[in-house]
Structures are given as C-alpha cells and as structure tokens.
Amino acid sequence: MKHDRQIVTEAVQAMSFSRRSFVLGAGQLAVGGLLVTRMGYLAIAENEKYQLLSESNRVNLSLVPPPRGWIIDRRGEELAGNRPDYRIDVIPGRLADPDRTLAELNRFLALGPDELKRVRDEIAQSKGLQPVQIADQLSQEQYLAISVRQADWPGVVPSQVVSRYYADGAAVGHLLGYVGIANAEEYEKSKDPVLITPGYKIGKQGLEQELEQRLRGRPGARRTEVTARGKVVRDLASRPVTPGQTVQLTIDRGLQHYAARRCGPDSAAVTVLDTVTGGILAMVSMPSFDPNSFSDGISHDEWDMLSKDDHLPLLNKSLQGLYPPGSTIKPAVALALLESGIAATERVTCPGRVYMAGRFFHCWRRGGHGSVDMRRAVAQSCDVYFYTMAARIGMEKLAATYRMLGLGEEFDLPTPHQRYGTVPDPAWLKRKYNRKWTLADTLNASIGQGYMLSNPLQLATLSARIASGRAVTPQLLASTSAPQAAPLPVQPEHLQIVREGMWGVVNGAGTAGRSRLPVEGVEMAGKTGTAQVVNITRADRARGGSFGGRGVPWKYRDHALFVAFAPTDQPRYAASTIVEHGISGSGAAAPIASDTLLYLYDPAKALAKLEALEEGWGGGIQERADAAMTAFQVRSADSVPATTGSAAGATPE
Structure with a gap:
C-alpha cells in the first residue's frame, strides 16, 4: 500500500523557522534580562561591599604600635626606656618559595638549626597573612642589607621598632618587672588588635604589669597602596600614635x-x-634576674639556673620575704x-x-x-x-x-603579691x-x-x-602634693x-x-x-x-x-x-x-669602698652572673649521661 508523501512548501518552512527563532530569541532575552538584573544588583545594591573588597586588594591598613611609656626615677633618670630594634618578619601567604627565601635570608642572619626549625614550623602553622618573626635585635648593617633586597623577596618585611630596655639590669629586676609578648589568654581578654602586632610587648610582672594601662599608649594606623606582590607604592593616610605615659617613681x-x-x-x-x-x-x-633576658626571651639554661638557685633570685624578698x-x-x-x-x-x-x-x-x-x-x-x-x-x-x-x-601592714603600692607577715x-x-x-x-x-x-x-x-x-607611709609613685603624715599617738x-x-x-x-x-x-x-x-x-x-x-x-x-x-x-x-x-x-x-x-x-667614698669589695667578690653583678652561668652550664654538661650512636651530644629539654 502506498502512502502519500507530505509536500513541504516554502511557506511551511518559513513558518517553522519563525517559531524556532521566536523560542530562541525569547530564551536569549530571558538570559540577558537575568544578566542585566544581576549586574544591576551587584553594581547598585552590592556596590559598597565589593568596593571594600577591591580596596582591600589594593590598600593595606596596618596598626602602628605606640612606644611604651618610660619609667624614670625621682630626678628624671631612666629606669626603663626604649631603644631602636631592627627585626625581620615574613608574611607566609606572600612567600613565593619559603625554603629558598629562608636560605637567602640566612646568608645575612646566620640563624642556627633550632631557630630555622622554629621559623619553618611557625610558617607551616601560620595563617596566610599572620606575620612570623624571623629575627630581631639585628645590627643596622643586617637590616639595611635585607631592606635593599626586599623587592626580590616578596613576603619579607623588615621593620624598625622600639624594644624595652633596662639599663641597670638585675638591679631593677624585682622593682620594675619585665615585658613580654601577649599570650592567647591575654589577647582573648582584651581583643586589642595591637597585642598581635609583631614585636609588641606588654607588662608581665612588677610595675610594668601593674601600670600597664598608663604605660601602653594608643596605637596609630597607616593606610598604604600596595602592589599585588605587597610592595608599598605610596602612603594614603595615617593616624598618629599616642605614646604611653612617662611614670616617675620616688626611687633614686x-x-x-x-x-x-x-x-x-x-x-x-x-x-x-x-x-x-x-x-x-x-x-x-x-640576687635578682635581668629583666632584659625575660623581655627578649630567656634561654633554657638561664631559666634553669635561676629556678634552681637556693638564694631564690626569682623571689622579691623586699615585699614577699x-x-x-x-x-x-x-x-x-x-x-x-x-x-x-x-x-x-x-x-x-x-x-x-x-x-x-x-x-x-x-x-x-x-x-x-x-x-x-x-x-x-x-x-x-x-x-x-x-x-x-x-x-x-x-x-x-x-x-x-x-x-x-x-x-x-599591707601598704597601698602598685606592686603585686605583697605579703604582710604576722603580728x-x-x-x-x-x-x-x-x-x-x-x-x-x-x-x-x-x-x-x-x-x-x-x-x-x-x-x-x-x-x-x-x-x-x-x-x-611608703610611696613608690612620685607626687608633688602628698600630705604630711600625721603624728604618732x-x-x-x-x-x-x-x-x-x-x-x-x-x-x-x-x-x-x-x-x-x-x-x-x-x-x-x-x-x-x-x-x-x-x-x-x-x-x-x-x-x-x-x-x-x-x-x-x-x-x-x-x-x-x-x-x-x-x-x-x-x-x-x-x-x-x-x-x-x-x-x-x-x-x-x-x-x-x-x-x-x-x-x-658621699657617693665617691661609698663607690671606692664598693669597688674594693667587688674585687674580692669576683666582679660586679653582671660579671658574677656570667661566671655563674658558665659554671652552671659546665655542671649541666657533666651531669648528662654519655650516649652512643647518632644521639650522642643530644641534650634534654
């Protein structure tokens, strides 16, 4: 049986094409409308959000830590002050080749194996933009040598800061205390972002701790334009720091x-x-401790020596003895x-x-x-x-x-842990x-x-x-308006x-x-x-x-x-x-x-007597401390049992 073949005319073809074109055009129009609507939403409703994100890719906002307030004596002489400190940090997220960068940096820093291991561990554990300290207390020559090569080392950040310094060392250890890096608990307590600024330190003991709010100051801020590699192009704006207050003591x-x-x-x-x-x-x-050692990071040997000394150098005998x-x-x-x-x-x-x-x-x-x-x-x-x-x-x-x-009696002094004894x-x-x-x-x-x-x-x-x-009544903070004490009855x-x-x-x-x-x-x-x-x-x-x-x-x-x-x-x-x-x-x-x-x-007569005595004692405070450390290290080395094989020479923590 034969079937009639359908004849497709030119008119039928034209009608079929028009329907397909209409459907395709409607789809294109719908997609285009969605794109225009989305673009309008992003450009208008989300404008501020994406402008800020774009700005953050181009502009770097950083806190400028304030210089810590000085502590001075009754005549205005420095008891605790600040001195310039050169340091090197790295931003792990911006390091192109961490191992290569560290190797090149170490040509100028001469870090030991333990320090290099510490840096690598901290880089591995760090979040992308969280700075990691490589070294501090650099010489000016080291700092300048690295600074001129900064463009070749993306992620390396040389900086000049101020660090705490106690000119009289152990003589003021128990009086002033010391400063140190804020720990996680201290940061969580205050949420102050300056506490996680590289190299920033707070009071940890003594007057440094008790007078922290007066000595801390307020941080400034700096907005800079940077390239994609983090290189500073120009300063955009800044807010000045407010240095910490200077505190005057009655101490001579x-x-x-x-x-x-x-x-x-x-x-x-x-x-x-x-x-x-x-x-x-x-x-x-x-005896006392050198607060500079604690502020800079005390070594295991020095800590062991202090903590094992039967003369109790970590006890403030004046107030706690x-x-x-x-x-x-x-x-x-x-x-x-x-x-x-x-x-x-x-x-x-x-x-x-x-x-x-x-x-x-x-x-x-x-x-x-x-x-x-x-x-x-x-x-x-x-x-x-x-x-x-x-x-x-x-x-x-x-x-x-x-x-x-x-x-x-317990006296009203800015000192912690005062023991008042028994009557x-x-x-x-x-x-x-x-x-x-x-x-x-x-x-x-x-x-x-x-x-x-x-x-x-x-x-x-x-x-x-x-x-x-x-x-x-004993006073430690200098005052020009202290009333005269009442007569005893x-x-x-x-x-x-x-x-x-x-x-x-x-x-x-x-x-x-x-x-x-x-x-x-x-x-x-x-x-x-x-x-x-x-x-x-x-x-x-x-x-x-x-x-x-x-x-x-x-x-x-x-x-x-x-x-x-x-x-x-x-x-x-x-x-x-x-x-x-x-x-x-x-x-x-x-x-x-x-x-x-x-x-x-008569200071001259007193010093002459003292110098004669110190000759018989083996020198002054620092000389005797250095000799004691050498003797302690020798005793510690002698007490380590001998071992064989690859572990020979290893020392316990």
Missing part, C-alpha cells in the same frame, strides 16, 4: 644600683625610705614600755638567762650584761631586760605598738591554732621571735616612724628616749660600732638583729656546739638584720637590711646599710 636610680651592687654575693634585701615624704628611695632584692624581725623589734618594745608607764631609768640585772614560764630564757650574751636601763638595753640588745619588762605589760600592748609602727596576739592564736596564749609566747614576741614575721619594707617603715615621729619624749638607745647601738658601746658613718657631722642610729631559723631546744644547749653559725649548713644559719636612720639630729633617711643566713646583724647587715646611707652623703 644611683642609690638603687649601688644598694644592689653592695649586696654582693649574699641573698639580701635593702630598703631605704625618705622619712619626710615616705618615698621609697631604694627597694632591692638580690617574711622573716622574724629578731632584735630589730626592741626599739618598738621600748616604746610600748614607755607608753605603759615604765620608766627608762628602771634597771634590770642580766645574768645571761632568766627563769620564767617554767623554763630558762637565755640572753644572746651568755655571761650577761649586768645591770641595764632602757637605753643600754637597746644599745646592747639585752634579751633578759626585754623578757622581764614585756612580761609586765603583756602582749596586747606590744602588738598594738608593733602595728602602729607598720608591722603586719600575733591572744585572739590571733586562738583563731589560727585554737590555742591559749602563754607567757612564753609573749617573751618570744618581745625579742622578735616566735610567731613574729615581717618583710623588709615593714622594718624600714618601723625605723622611719620612730625617726620622724609620724605615721609615714605617743609622747614625743618617749620617742626621743628610743632614738637615744638606737644612737648608742652605733655610736656608743652598742652592737654596731663598726658601722659608723664616715661622714663629718652625720651620725647614724640603728638596731641590729639576729633571727633564728631553727628552734634551739634544751637538749641542743646541753650538747653545746654551734647554733645558727658557720658550723651549720647555710640554710640553717641565722638571718642577719639591721634597721637604721640618719642623721640622728634631724632624721631624713631610714633603712632596713636583711641578709638571709648572714649569721650576724652587726657583721653582715649593718655594714651594707651603713655603706648604702653613705652613698647619699
């Missing part, structure tokens, strides 16, 4: 440095106060006796010991002092006199006088140990032993209040009697006659003290031998103490000195205090 820089040197190899603390203003002129704790005040408390006892109605002329016979509270209490002089009145008892530090008299007035009156003179009394003992106070407790407290504990600043305050007759003639007893300690037949000031017309008054570290029992005395002296290990020897003021006629300076395990207040502590006060009157 020369005296602070001298006192630190004068401590020599001893574990000691020296504090000097202005008896008129209460200003702290020196507050030294030795607590010691029995020993016989330095006796001027306060004498004042309490006078205020309780006991006459200064009343005498006590000292045979070398006295039987009280069911046992013998011994005087430091085994043969006794004979008949003594108050002035002589203070000058010669007669224990039996103070045992006898303290039993008559009781502990409450003693404790009240101790507190009035500054013991047990015991019956209520305290009941609360602390649920025990009843006894006469024996009073006798021990009357010679600065038993539960008595104080820090060196409190002892300097005690001396300053006795010397001035006023409730002098005691009879002025009673204070004068106590001062006369302290005059006799140094200038009469007292315990510190070797420490008189070698200055014409200037006399120093003081009080020696020796504080037992371990209790001496009746059995110990029966066996005889050495107690707390050179015949026992260093850590069991008695502490040596001395408090002083000068001049005696119109007191202006007060001081305290503690030499840990120094055995004798007159032999170890008093000479340090005397030389330190001498510096205030």
Whole structure:
C-alpha cells in the first residue's frame, strides 16, 4: 500500500523557522534580562561591599604600635626606656618559595638549626597573612642589607621598632618587672588588635604589669597602596600614635644600683625610705634576674639556673620575704614600755638567762650584761631586760605598738603579691591554732621571735616612724602634693628616749660600732638583729656546739638584720637590711646599710669602698652572673649521661 508523501512548501518552512527563532530569541532575552538584573544588583545594591573588597586588594591598613611609656626615677633618670630594634618578619601567604627565601635570608642572619626549625614550623602553622618573626635585635648593617633586597623577596618585611630596655639590669629586676609578648589568654581578654602586632610587648610582672594601662599608649594606623606582590607604592593616610605615659617613681636610680651592687654575693634585701615624704628611695632584692633576658626571651639554661638557685633570685624578698624581725623589734618594745608607764631609768640585772614560764630564757650574751636601763638595753640588745619588762605589760600592748609602727601592714603600692607577715596576739592564736596564749609566747614576741614575721619594707617603715615621729607611709609613685603624715599617738619624749638607745647601738658601746658613718657631722642610729631559723631546744644547749653559725649548713644559719636612720639630729633617711643566713646583724647587715646611707652623703667614698669589695667578690653583678652561668652550664654538661650512636651530644629539654 502506498502512502502519500507530505509536500513541504516554502511557506511551511518559513513558518517553522519563525517559531524556532521566536523560542530562541525569547530564551536569549530571558538570559540577558537575568544578566542585566544581576549586574544591576551587584553594581547598585552590592556596590559598597565589593568596593571594600577591591580596596582591600589594593590598600593595606596596618596598626602602628605606640612606644611604651618610660619609667624614670625621682630626678628624671631612666629606669626603663626604649631603644631602636631592627627585626625581620615574613608574611607566609606572600612567600613565593619559603625554603629558598629562608636560605637567602640566612646568608645575612646566620640563624642556627633550632631557630630555622622554629621559623619553618611557625610558617607551616601560620595563617596566610599572620606575620612570623624571623629575627630581631639585628645590627643596622643586617637590616639595611635585607631592606635593599626586599623587592626580590616578596613576603619579607623588615621593620624598625622600639624594644624595652633596662639599663641597670638585675638591679631593677624585682622593682620594675619585665615585658613580654601577649599570650592567647591575654589577647582573648582584651581583643586589642595591637597585642598581635609583631614585636609588641606588654607588662608581665612588677610595675610594668601593674601600670600597664598608663604605660601602653594608643596605637596609630597607616593606610598604604600596595602592589599585588605587597610592595608599598605610596602612603594614603595615617593616624598618629599616642605614646604611653612617662611614670616617675620616688626611687633614686644611683642609690638603687649601688644598694644592689653592695649586696654582693649574699641573698639580701635593702630598703631605704625618705622619712619626710615616705618615698621609697631604694627597694632591692638580690640576687635578682635581668629583666632584659625575660623581655627578649630567656634561654633554657638561664631559666634553669635561676629556678634552681637556693638564694631564690626569682623571689622579691623586699615585699614577699617574711622573716622574724629578731632584735630589730626592741626599739618598738621600748616604746610600748614607755607608753605603759615604765620608766627608762628602771634597771634590770642580766645574768645571761632568766627563769620564767617554767623554763630558762637565755640572753644572746651568755655571761650577761649586768645591770641595764632602757637605753643600754637597746644599745646592747639585752634579751633578759626585754623578757622581764614585756612580761609586765603583756602582749596586747606590744602588738598594738608593733602595728602602729607598720608591722603586719599591707601598704597601698602598685606592686603585686605583697605579703604582710604576722603580728600575733591572744585572739590571733586562738583563731589560727585554737590555742591559749602563754607567757612564753609573749617573751618570744618581745625579742622578735616566735610567731613574729615581717618583710623588709615593714622594718624600714618601723625605723622611719620612730625617726620622724609620724605615721609615714611608703610611696613608690612620685607626687608633688602628698600630705604630711600625721603624728604618732605617743609622747614625743618617749620617742626621743628610743632614738637615744638606737644612737648608742652605733655610736656608743652598742652592737654596731663598726658601722659608723664616715661622714663629718652625720651620725647614724640603728638596731641590729639576729633571727633564728631553727628552734634551739634544751637538749641542743646541753650538747653545746654551734647554733645558727658557720658550723651549720647555710640554710640553717641565722638571718642577719639591721634597721637604721640618719642623721640622728634631724632624721631624713631610714633603712632596713636583711641578709638571709648572714649569721650576724652587726657583721653582715649593718655594714651594707651603713655603706648604702653613705652613698647619699658621699657617693665617691661609698663607690671606692664598693669597688674594693667587688674585687674580692669576683666582679660586679653582671660579671658574677656570667661566671655563674658558665659554671652552671659546665655542671649541666657533666651531669648528662654519655650516649652512643647518632644521639650522642643530644641534650634534654
């Protein structure tokens, strides 16, 4: 069967083509409309967003960290300042070939294997645009050599910044503290972007930490046009930085440095106060640490040496060291006796010991002092006199006088971790140990032993209040409007009697006659003290031998103490000195205090004495520290067990 073939005419073809053209044209029109609509949306509605993104590809916005405020002494001399520092950072996301770039940089930097490993690890872990420090404290020649080649090394960022510098090193370590890079916790707490700026450091300890907000300042900003490779084309705009405030202290820089040197190899603390203003002129704790080492990044060896030293260089003894005040408390006892109605002329016979509270209490002089009145008892530090008299007035009156003179007090200072010790009394003992106070407790407290504990600043305050007759309060921040301290609520003639007893300690037949000031017309008054570290029992005395002296290990020897003021006629300076395990207040502590006060009157004479002493000590602070580090490294190397094979020479962390 045949089918008729459909005849396609020209008209049919034209109609079919027109339909296809219409459909295709409609599709093109729809797509074109969508494109136009999208382009309009991006150009109008999203204009600001993409303009900012485009700008960020062309413009670099960076923070300019502010210079840290200086810390200066009472005369305007630098205690903590800033110095230029050249450093090199890299931006990992802009490095074309990290290994090649590091190799070329190292031709100028000479980094060791450990440092190179540290840099590679940080680059691998870093986010693209987060800077990684390559090196700091470069010489100017190194910095310039890298800077002129910067165009050949995309991602390498040389910069000139300022870093913290402590000219007197360890002499101000505990006083000022140090700065360091902010950790993650500190950044999360403040969210301040300047904290993650390369090389920026904040206060980590001491005054640097406590005064952080005053010293920090406000960062500036810089907008620069850069190429795709990060090269700066031109500056567009900038906002100036606001430097940190300069903070002035009451410290005398020369005296602070001298006192630190004068401590020599001893574990000691020296504090000097202005008896008129209460200003702290020196507050030294030795041995100490060099704050420059901590700020720049302390080595493992130096940290190990400091942390293992039995002289505790990481402890601020001036504020955190607590010691029995020993016989330095006796001027306060004498004042309490006078205020309780006991006459200064009343005498006590000292045979070398006295039987009280069911046992013998011994005087430091085994043969006794004979008949003594108050002035002589203070000058010669007669224990039996103070045992006898303290039993008559009781502990409450003693404790009240101790507190009035500054013991047990926490002072309002911009310093962290101040320990204020103990002034015991019956209520305290009941609360602390649920025990009843006894006469024996009073006798021990009357010679600065038993539960008595104080820090060196409190002892300097005690001396300053006795010397001035006023409730002098220690100050560390300089002020031109500090009010005069109120008079102590005691009879002025009673204070004068106590001062006369302290005059006799140094200038009469007292315990510190070797420490008189070698200055014409200037006399120093003081009080020696020796504080037992371990209790001496009746059995110990029966066996005889050495107690707390050179015949026992260093850590069991008695502490040596001395408090002083000068001049005696119109007191202006007060001081305290503690030499840990120094055995004798007159032999170890008093000479340090005397030389330190001498510096205030005749610096040249004081320095001449010091230089002679340092020759016998093996040099100054830094020379002895360097020698100690060398010896420590030798001991550490000798203690590493020998190994074989490829691990030979490896050292543990």
